[in-house]
């Protein structure tokens with residue numbers, strides 16, 4: 001299609017309008033179908049369940065169309081064979097025109113050259129065009145020639161017509177932040193694309209410095225995998241783990257904006273069903289709780305609940321006395337333990353063994369043959385005694401107390417609230433450490449408790465024999481009902497059909513049997529995969545993505561690995577940013593127990609967030625952490641050097657307030673403070689200002705960042721330098737440091753600011 005006199009902008013507007021027209025028709029079709037399905041009532045169980053599937057399908061379609069409304073089409077590639085490919089947020093086919101592709105989903109293989117083609121390797125692309133739009137109006141087009149000669153030959157070098165000179169990437173990077181992360185489908189870079197579309201089916205570790213797009217890549221990978229392996233992943237689901245609730249909120253809109261809603265986002269603290277982390281541990285307690293030693297501590301804690309009485313217990317059973325002595329209980333305990341079943345599942349073995357011993361005692365008393373010879377009671381008599389004993393509340397309560405049925409919550413709470421329990425179960429820890437674990441609080445859990453509860457759930461097991469029996473009874477009844485429904489259908493089949501015509505006409509009962517029908521009715525309780533997964537501790541996901549993975553403790557890794565036995569995991573993080581003392585500084589060390597060396601490393605090397613001036617300072621801090629490490633290369637500079645302002649202790653607070661008040665432009669400001677000062681500045685928070693500790697700021701970004709009292713940030717944690725590194729790398733435009741204590745030597749490169757009035761502070765902050 002050679003270009004005519006029309007400007008590129010006008011032509012793209014015309015094309016994009018056609019696409020929106022198609023989108024509107026698709027939306028209208030889905031909306032009409034949906035309302036029709038919703039209006040239908042009654043019918044067979046099969047018809048009902050089909051209706052539900054359709055209503056879900058149309059609802060999902062509508063959500064997908066809404067998500068694609070903004071920036072529906074953002075690019076085009078002109079191929080050397082004259083083919084034009086438009087790339088956008090979803091695929092659109094022209095039904096009226098032999099299903100010709102009008103728009104390619106960005107995840108489709110045919111769209112890939114849009115992201116990968118370079119002048120060195122054009123991959124058949126002669127021109128790449130970025131199309132920018134606001135609402136449905138095309139505002140700019142931006143061309144890149146990958147093969148200029150071929151483009152000229154094909155008449156594809158027209159003036160793109162009123163385009164901003166800034167590339168699509170720089171425009172995205174320089175835009176003021178909104179407080180929520182945006183998707184990057186329009187400008188995915190080739191090293192990122194390779195990770196997003198990696199077909200590696202085991203653990204893929206994405207290591208990259210701050211701002212290299214790890215989070216963005218992780219989210220786009222989730223969308224890509226759901227698109228490519230839809231069948232497989234729709235049922236099992238995808239789990240994304242992030243460091244804290246603020247972070248999940250920050251990234252929460254990205255997947256819906258890509259039309260994907262079936263992903264579960266969770267922190268480690270909230271991954272154990274039914275428990276929300278509401279308290280915080282001291283750094284030391286979190287470190288201890290995260291260490292592998294806890295596996296043994298918890299084992300001990302469970303064993304300590306399997307009791308042997310100090311003295312013989314005498315029990316009354318009907319008119320007899322029986323005694324429960326240490327030997328009997330020890331033997332029963334030995335049997336139950338050697339079954340190697342989890343505590344609650346081994347419990348029936350313990351109880352049976354004790355009951356057998358007590359039954360023997362009674363049988364010996366009442367059945368003894370005074371003239372010698374064998375016991376006078378028959379096997380049936382003895383079985384009766386055993387059954388009666390099992391229904392004796394007092395006997396059962398006493399036996400049960402020695403090997404109680406336990407929940408993870410009660411074992412953990414009891415352990416952490418008791419000096420005595422800790423000193424027997426956690427002998428591996430020094431007395432100081434045990435004291436750090438001890439808490440008087442019996443309500444609420446901390447994030448580090450969730451992996452412990454999960455571990456305990458494994459050690460305890462759930463005795464669900466009764467529930468299973470109940471479910472099976474219910475299932476059998478459901479099948480019987482379904483069979484009834486099918487029988488009615490069979491009975492009401494037209495009787496006047498000629499026999500030989502029958503095979504031509506398929507009836508419901510030809511297609512489905514009772515168990516399939518019952519299954520469909522079962523799935524009538526419409527929970528999304530993500531909702532079902534969230535409520536089920538033993539759910540295994542199809543894929544798991546862990547962001548800020550360096551923060552996970554060894555215990556947290558165990559919990560996550562239980563949820564992904566196929567080990568298809570994307571691990572995303574930066575071992576130089578580890579702030580949690582229980583976190584990791586080596587991917588190999590943490591992954592070895594699960595996949596040995598079978599994991600693949602992918603690295604991201606370009607920083608899209610932080611300007612070069614700020615990364616210069618971050619480099620000094622990183623060198624102090626690891627002299628061999630280098631920060632990722634920044635794609636842009638801001639022209640504003642980061643600064644430090646030294647003030648008297650008394651002036652610290654008012655000056656910080658002045659700086660923040662002077663930030664009146666668009667975008668987001670963060671005040672990153674040592675934990676101890678959070679309360680002092682908390683009231684500064686507003687829609688455009690966040691007051692955060694480093695831990696809370698992890699993974700986030702802001703146009704302007706003020707760091708308050710960095711020396712204290714350093715002091716507050718054994719990983720203080722890593723924290724400082726994280727704090728420094730949050731800004732997309734400007735950074736200032738306000739301090740009353742001496743500036744840490746790592747920050748000596750900051751430009752000194754001795755001006756201390758708010759107005760001049762602003763002029764420095766704005767770089768004037």
Ligand SMILES: Nc1ncnc2c1ncn2[C@@H]1O[C@H](COP(=O)(O)OP(=O)(O)OP(=O)(O)O)[C@@H](O)[C@H]1O
Nearest residue numbers: 184187188189210211212213214215216608609699
């Ligand atoms: N290809 C891209 N196009 C546009 N923006 C991008 C691109 N890659 C990354 N960005 C932007 O760069 C910023 C940093 O990305 P992201 O938060 O994913 O980095 P990160 O590696 O997770 O950082 P950190 O380790 O500090 O948490 C985000 O605003 C992201 O949208």
